[in-house]
Amino acid sequence: MNMNENSQFTDKEVLGDGLAAVKAATSNYNMFSNECAHENVRNCMMDLLKKEHDIQDDIFHMMSAKGYYPTPAAEEKKIAEAKQKYSQCVK
Numbered sequence: 704m705n706m707n708e709n710s711q712f713t714d715k716e717v718l719g720d721g722l723a724a725v726k727a728a729t730s731n732y733n734m735f736s737n738e739c740a741h742e743n744v745r746n747c748m749m750d751l752l753k754k755e756h757d758i759q760d761d762i763f764h765m766m767s768a769k770g771y772y773p774t775p776a777a778e779e780k781k782i783a784e785a786k787q788k789y790s791q792c793v794k
Contacts, residue, residue: 715771718762725759
């Protein structure tokens with residue numbers, strides 16, 4: 704396939720595509736690990752899941768540093784509300 708100079712992808716597009724792919728992979732590895740009948744296979748899936756999460760974190764931080772993935776600071780009130788809400792789930 705021939706690509707001319709006008710069809711090159713930007714860093715933002717490449718990183719965004721990579722992030723989407725890793726998010727899909729983590730979703731699949733999570734589902735696979737939940738459905739494993741054999742401990743060795745499950746352990747392998749969990750290892751792959753962790754590695755994919757590490758890659759996802761790296762891509763997110765690259766995008767954030769370049770301003771491609773802005774994340775506004777959370778308000779203290781919303782943090783307190785979330786803590787209250789989810790602390791009731793874990794007992």
